[in-house]
Amino acid sequence: MTGGSVDFALEELQSQIRALQQELDETNKGTIALSLELEESREKLARQADELLRANAELESANAELNAFSYSVSHDLRAPLRAVLGFSNVLHEDYGDILGAYGGELLDRIRQAATRMSDLIIDLLRLSRTTTADMRISLVDLSQIANGVVAELQGLEPERSVQVEVQSGLMCEADLHLIRIVLENLIGNAWKFTSGNDTPYIEVSAESGSDACVYCVKDNGAGFDMDYASKLFGPFQRLHTEEEYPGTGIGLATVRAIVRRHGGEVWAHGEIGKGAAFYFTLSPSGSVEAPRND
Numbered sequence: 001m002t003g004g005s006v007d008f009a010l011e012e013l014q015s016q017i018r019a020l021q022q023e024l025d026e027t028n029k030g031t032i033a034l035s036l037e038l039e040e041s042r043e044k045l046a047r048q049a050d051e052l053l054r055a056n057a058e059l060e061s062a063n064a065e066l067n068a069f070s071y072s073v074s075h076d077l078r079a080p081l082r083a084v085l086g087f088s089n090v091l092h093e094d095y096g097d098i099l100g101a102y103g104g105e106l107l108d109r110i111r112q113a114a115t116r117m118s119d120l121i122i123d124l125l126r127l128s129r130t131t132t133a134d135m136r137i138s139l140v141d142l143s144q145i146a147n148g149v150v151a152e153l154q155g156l157e158p159e160r161s162v163q164v165e166v167q168s169g170l171m172c173e174a175d176l177h178l179i180r181i182v183l184e185n186l187i188g189n190a191w192k193f194t195s196g197n198d199t200p201y202i203e204v205s206a207e208s209g210s211d212a213c214v215y216c217v218k219d220n221g222a223g224f225d226m227d228y229a230s231k232l233f234g235p236f237q238r239l240h241t242e243e244e245y246p247g248t249g250i251g252l253a254t255v256r257a258i259v260r261r262h263g264g265e266v267w268a269h270g271e272i273g274k275g276a277a278f279y280f281t282l283s284p285s286g287s288v289e290a291p292r293n294d
């Protein structure tokens, strides 16, 4: 190789190195811009997470406040109501004779209304307690609880003959006291709303998904219109008249509060005159589709 051609090759090499250096500089600039962008996104995400945490804490405290408020209102209403009921009873017993037929009827209405209000308050207080009570989770035998609830209902209405099927061995992780309230309400409803059926039937069962179990309380009673299914779980919501089927309309709201505290969901299916089925899970349903009624 001649001296001239060596110089030429050297120059060529140098220019290639310069081009490479330039490319490297460009890439470096790109990387720096990218990492700045990444850092910005990370900071934005952290801010959003902080905001979410704060909003969640605010929501929890507002919820607790609301609950404490509804508890104290319900609690404080009891004393004046006791007075209304007490004095109405005295009026009835000591002055019933001089009130006359119409006066007696009016007094009866006052006593009935006050008694109903007292029932509503007691149920409201119960709902409030279930949403704040400490939870103690343990392995619970749902079948045993369900059979106990049915025996109690039968004891209260021995004249009723209801065919009840409780699937055996329904075990779950739950708070014993709270889950009993769920079954008392669901089986109690099934018992009540089958009272107009000549061959009443109630079934308590479960279906296992791969990672969540769906429990079901089904009956062949009065049923309900599916168009109103979303309303059933709200406090005081009733689709049947007090005369037909007595109640306060707090039961299903209590059921939903308890089920949600366990991380589960509750939903219902019904058809007028054909019966109703109430389903619930006790943990977030992974593979099981939990159709919400709301």
Ligand SMILES: Nc1ncnc2c1ncn2[C@@H]1O[C@H](COP(=O)(O)OP(=O)(O)O)[C@@H](O)[C@H]1O
Pocket (backbone or CB within 6 Å): 185, 189, 190, 193, 219, 221, 222, 223, 224, 232, 237, 238, 239, 240, 246, 247, 248, 249, 250, 251, 252, 253, 270, 275, 276
């Ligand atoms: N098994 C059922 N069959 C038909 N309707 C039902 C059944 N369970 C609940 N419902 C409807 O949902 C309403 C709300 O139920 P719930 O909150 O337990 O109140 P309550 O039993 O005091 O009426 C009931 O009034 C009724 O209209």
Ligand SMILES: [Mg+2]
Pocket (backbone or CB within 6 Å): 185, 188, 189, 247, 249, 251, 252
């Ligand atoms: Mg009820």
